[in-house]
Amino acid sequence: MTYPNPQGTNFVADSATQVGGVSPFAGPQGASSAFIEGGVGVAHATQLSDYKIIRRNGAVVAFEPSKIAIAVTKAFLAVNGGQGAASARVREQVEHLTEVVVKGLLRSRPNGGTFHIEDVQDQVELALMRSGEHNVARAYVLYRDKRNQERQATQTIESAVSTPAIAHPGINVTDKGVIKPLDMANLQGILEAACQGLGSTIVATPILTETIKNLYEGVPIEQVFDSAILASRTLIEKDPAYSLVTARILMHVIRRDILGVEIPQGGMQAVYPEYFSKFLRRGVKEELLDPKLLQIFDIAKLGAALNASRDLQFNYLGLQTLFDRYFLHIEGQRIEMPQAFFMRVSMGLALEEANPTERAIEFYEILSKFDFMSSTPTLFNSASLRSQLSSCYLTTIPDDLDGIYEGLKENALLSKFAGGLGNDWTNVRALGSHIKGTNGKSQGVVPFLKVVNDTAVAVNQGGKRKGAVCAYLETWHLDIEEFLELRKNTGDDRRRTHDMNTANWIPDLFMKRVMENKDWTLFTPSTTPDLHEKFGLAFEEAYVAYEKKADAGEIKPFKRIPALQLWRKMIGMLFETGHPWITFKDPCNIRSPQQHVGVVHSSNLCTEITLNTNETEIAVCNLGSVNLTAHMMTDANGKLVLDHAKLEKTISIAMRMLDNVIDINYYAVAKAKNSNMRHRPVGMGIMGFQDCLHMLRIPYASQEAVEFADTSMEAVCYYAYKASNDLAKERGTYSTYPGSLWDRGLLPQDTNALLLKERGGYLEVDSSSKMDWTGLRASIAAHGMRNSNCIAIAPTATISNIIGVSACIEPTFQNLYVKSNLSGEFTVVNEYLVRDLKERGLWDEVMIADLKYFDGSLAKIDRIPNDLREIYATAFEVDPKWIVEAASRRQKWIDQAQSLNIYMAGASGKTLDDTYKLAWIRGLKTTYYLRTTSATQVEKSTVSKGTLNSVSNGSEEAIAAAANTPAGTSGFAAGPVEADGPVCTMRPGDDGFEECEACQ
Template sequence: MTEPATAVSPTAPKPSPTVRVLRRDGTTSDFDAGKIAGALTEAFVAVEGDSAAAAQSRLHPLVSDLTEQVRAALTRHAGPAPVLHIEQIQDQVELALMRGGYHQVARAYVLYREEHAAARRVTTKSDDDTAPALTVVGNDGERRPLDWTRVCTIADRAGSGLSDVDVPAVLRELRAGLYDGMSAAELDEALVMAARTFVERAPEYSQMSARLLLDTLQREALSFVTGEPAETDQQQIRVHYATYFVDYVRRGVELDMLDPELATFDLQRLGDALEADRDLAFDFLGLQTLYDRYFLHHDGKRFELPQAFFMRVAMGLALREDDREARAIEFYRALSSFDFMCSTPTLFNAGTTRPQLSSCFLTTVDDDLNSIFQSYRNNALLAKYSGGLGNDWTPVRGLGAHIKGTNGTSQGVVPFLKIANDTAVAVNQGGKRKGAACAYLETWHIDVEEFLELRKNTGDDRRRTPDMNTANWVPDEFLRRVEADEKWTLFSPDEVPDLHDLYGAEFAERYRHYEAAAQRGEIRVFRQVRALDLWRRMLTMLFETGHPWITFKDPCNLRSPQQHAGAVHSSNLCTEITLNTSADEAAVCNLGSVNLARHVTAEGIDHERLERTTRTAVRMLDNVIDINFYTIPEASRSNLKHRPVGLGLMGYADALFAQRIPVSSPEAVEFADHSMELVSYHAIAASSELAGERGSYTSFDGSLWSRGILPIDSLRFVDEARGRDAELDYSSTLDWDNLRERVRTQGMRNSNVMAIAPTATISNICGITQSIEPVYRNLYVKANMSGDFTAINPSLVHDLRARGLWDEAMVADLKYSDGSVRAIDRIPDELKELYATAFEIDSSWLIKAAARRQKWIDQAQSLNLYVTGASGHTLDALYRLAWRSGLKTTYYLRSTAATHVEKSTLRGTDGKLNAVSAQLATGKPTDSTASPGTTASPGTTASPGTTPAPVSACSVDEPECEACQ
């Protein structure tokens, strides 16, 4: 095989001569598509064994088509006078081969490129220390010679202490992309991009990339705060961090971005507590996410360094503590160590002049125009400051219902949901992330069948909500009828108003009463359907569109500690919050998550550390309630009265890896049980201790807590309501009797204490797996609003290195296997079991583990389920198992049909800084919702090599999930 992309075919098309190719030696030449055609021909010949002459006529049509694909992709978004690097061209050739299904040819092409790259590294090694004869345009507009010594020093510092990082290789990659007259900012970006190129080879390059970005951030922040140009290194940062911090707070107050109260802290004491080297703990995705969307900035200049960011959040949560500095330091240490992380709204806004810190808001929309349009206003105000919304629309009368005021008939709930959808899109949270809402409807509502189709990408656009999530609020009575294959009656809520607030046996009795009334002609609007048919439609729509999610009304209410204060009418955007709502109370929840990976070793859970973290976390979350900026009175009224918080978990898969426990095993189920029991015990104890210090929440009397009934005890209410037919586990290991008595006599500070959120963003910040999720892929491209990032499982890489199996061929095999290790023969069976990906495990294991957690949780958990080639029978079995196991909610159903890993190369598609290269490599504009490895939108797929088509489930990394965390 000859050097890729060098042979010439006179018949290949040639684009405009204004397109130039940057060669590895720094020279440029006209782009010639004939060289691509020649390289493709030789690649096929090398694999298939034909002679060039024999293959020429046979391959000509195929090669011409592939060449045109490459040419079109490279030039589509190239601009008026583009310069294409030769590596970009070769990446696109690989992509074209993979799109065509020529995997063996592409694999050989990858390995051949690597062989030649290795040879070039040997022949050019002597040039590594020679400074390129280039100039750089500084921020002042002056052109100066490139300071290659400084560049090398920065790269050496970034790679220091990181194993398997080849700094000279990064510098060689950088040299290939430099050009004369580039700006200083472009040089910084190019250095980061050069390191990121190697992330797929070793996870440590992600840390190196983060450190290179950190160097840029440090110079940017220090220059802004001091007003002078800043050149620094980590040693100087250690010395000057405290001084910088004092200046940072004062400057933030001057700019009206930080609460002036922060300036009254003992800033020197807090600055001295900062641990500068914790800045080095980030991987690239985590730091880039913070840089793009979390760090404070003015006129486009970031002036908040990572430890200042964590301390700002800690100070914002300690404002009303007696010893503010001591508590701020305690909170800071929990955050900066990644032991615990607050939710995104808290990280955005704590310590600022608008401290809207709460994550989730739940509302009920009443059946009148004033309430409906007030709900739109409330949604806009709540979403403006980063809140995720869950709206209960069940009370709104259905299609065909009588309107007394006009003597007309209703158009139903669907037209109003369309307006709610557009409101969520219009209010995009200041550009930090998309507005997000979820509409809930009970299964007996007359409009439920239209509700099921809201996310379809066909039909009347006026009756579709493409940007809003939807969820079914399902009573037990419906599922009993599904199992018995009986009829189910749909009603308009204006004729059956009390069904909305009823659950359990009372709901079932009243529901049968209304069915009898309908048969007697006493109810005007109703329709009977076969329950099983409706259930099948629910599952079909869930599979085809990812919505509506399936959530269970009765266990949410039967186990609610606040039964005496009202009913739970819905969950939230991410299905983990289960709080009461009414016309005058909008439920609010304040979220944060314990990083389980930081509390587990190969020997098991570090009980003492987990207890310490949990107690600190509950205090921080409780403080949110009093400090919070409330945008509507219904939210303030509810939150101050009931004081709910939601402490959750993340890094579950990482914790399993550390203990060598496969997710699809009884040991994983036991670990889920025991770890959640510990968090539950310490969280409840912490809230009770806060009640002793600060007093119980206002509505404590009459709650399950006040009767000594803890979440583990409320399981029996579900069991009893289902005639002892539920599949529940009551085992425990801790001294719950003592805690029951303490709660009963001492009280509780918070009506609700636990909820497991998706942690879509904060897990990225901490560099761990999301929430309670299994690992999605071992190598893939992860998307968020900061761009696309190569994600690689460091635990797998560590194990493969230990066995001498980590090499370029393994990287290629992982790409071609969609990040799965199952089909790679060289990998031992025990590693295949441990590192099985989400779509390779039976989701019943996820349900079993979730059921064990649910017995300890007073709210719910965001539980995603994964299916491959699902049948109706499979989905039916999974969701009935979830119901019988006592789960309160489920979240997304994900399918392999909607997601594919970029197989050609992960290089050049990685992240926001490389947006131009990403466009060239994919042939389409970079878009965080249309990236390799994720669906472009809920209705289309952006999988490389396929034509956009309806998907069968939602994206794995859909940015809306960030509205919870």
């Protein structure tokens, strides 16, 4: 076989040619573990024998990675000659490229299937281009083109001398062990039904053509539909509506799989009631569901309330996520369909209602219409025999071995049932502190955190998600400097926690010392025990007194360093490793409605929960989020605005659901039940904020966006506090209500004045309001509150995928990218942008190619008007100050906190310093991940494509790691990688970063 050389010389390579005479892969069986177990991301396949290649003549052969290695080697031979291709560098490059190609192929078909030979060659060509091997790629492209021309010439000659072709007799498929002809009319009808109602440009023809291309004689019927799904999803980049088409094809597969027969979507309204009854009975029989479901509900009425048409509102990512990870199954066989899923969750939340059937229908309506979505633990476990529905747990670890290991046990038990953990470790004495019982010295906090890290890995939330924990430490703790380095990849690995999150719990006094360039003193809590329990001016007075004692030699050990030096190390490690996060102790406490009964010692795994903890109480929070996009309406003047009437109704129902969780919930630890029953906190949040800005045509980086953040959050909080007040009228106040800030007539927006007084300055926040709070204040004074806390904005990583909106308050990541998780790879396209570009006649193949090349950014695409560039600016094109300003306006109204990622392109020390100081001055309680890109743009043809990486700081190891990052298989930048768990690490070895979903 001859490849043309760009320099004009042809090199001949036979089929046995390999790098150095040895193929990098031994063959399909030998490569199986390397690709499957090595982290390709294939969810269900266990060996490469599940994959086949369709040759151009229709023959089906085994998938052999070794042949890909041979093809790549031949391309190198064509350019470098035999000696050059045998070099060590080329051998390594061939092995790497082959692995990239195979990973891309397998990710595209996670359950096994067939690849057309052209698909494989496309991947090889793509890998060569991305790797920067331009000459080799050119040789490969030229060879492919030459061979294509030869085949066409041969086919022309053959057609001229041959007899007329006989009509193709069709293809046979295997259905439940029976060989029968493929019903082409039925397949075409299914695909056409999936395209109905989505516009004249959404048609079934290209899906059908590509589907047939990838079939072979005797193909299992399941692979026919898999092929249709794959064919449809490749069109998503051309039009986001094909995501709905793909979901509808998948919905057909789900119906066929669960019901055992093919039923069109139009027939499901009649089928759902009978199916639902059978589903419940089977779920109870298999001990998946609570028997009470059959005893206290009117099953016929619930079945009749199911709305089959709502199965059509899912996009592909949302439905695939539900199917893979949420629907109930028996030994891997799914038994739950979408509307049954939403009703099952609703029934579980209505178990203790006086009118359970009516309430379940009420809950079902807001869930199934995507107006509100409960958090992942609630969706997982509602109505089950062990209904652990809460999302977040906060614990305080005491300073003794019994207490420390009791805390580790509690972590394991809480994690087992899908809870995200926040541990406060400030109580534990520092390295070198005296131990009275043994007359020895303490090893400090870090060795115990290593055990916490390993426990989180070992206990994986019932096999559904990885366990996840975040450790918090106050800034005055003597171990703080080593704590900052826990996530480093260098140093003693016994003192590193690579799988655990960390966060700084920073008092205001430290920030004031930073601003004023003063010294800071580190203590061990064994000699300063009350610092942990104080905040504001009380903390400052006690801290200064301890400094004087240390200077007088009355306290040992201690250490004094410039506060600015420690601050720089904090933000430097945040930039280098993504940890520890920056959170602020005093606003969390001074503004806490519950400051009369205790101290907020930490936040949770995702930094949005701020609840009291102590040695007898583990704080618990139950989450769910309102979909803001579902609450927009056009007013009488034709202006798009928030629909306050609908928002109030949704929030009233949602708050009732969240309050019910507290009573229904399974508590793995008694301390958690004790705390939750006493204070009854919930955390309702929002999602789809960026979508609303797109609908309003407002850029994220604008004062208008800041104002919308303010007014929308004011409305959400107003209706949430009103709903809790209404529940108090019906059910009574929570037990620790007397003495709370609510009881004292102070609402969250009033507490900024308290914070300003305690800080003595350094607080600049807006105090404006739009709604009339007078009546609500009077009602709270008269009837109290049902819940100590009501609002917390969680990340919503997974539930926003389910309903197809942007996560919580996040700016647009990219306008076109690939999102990867264990369900496969999903093309994500900004549908609002596509709509606007279509209206202006700018949406075409060239625009798609430009978006791919520029990683979903519009900034460098000249033909896009400036107004669209501003509206659709991506996260790293938005100055982080706008993210902080919008968050400050929200924080004014929120009684807890918000999970706030900071995006920063080309971050510098000054930008980091300015941004996090601004966050403090604007009164934020917490921040979350710092997501950064490198200061220099990587050449577009490289493998990394400038891939996101919060740990990339320009170091050689970070750059090397980024260089090994494969981009998305669709040929454009890859987006967030969602691991099957809540760990939020942005890993340099993946296509971007993982999303936190421990909370949602």
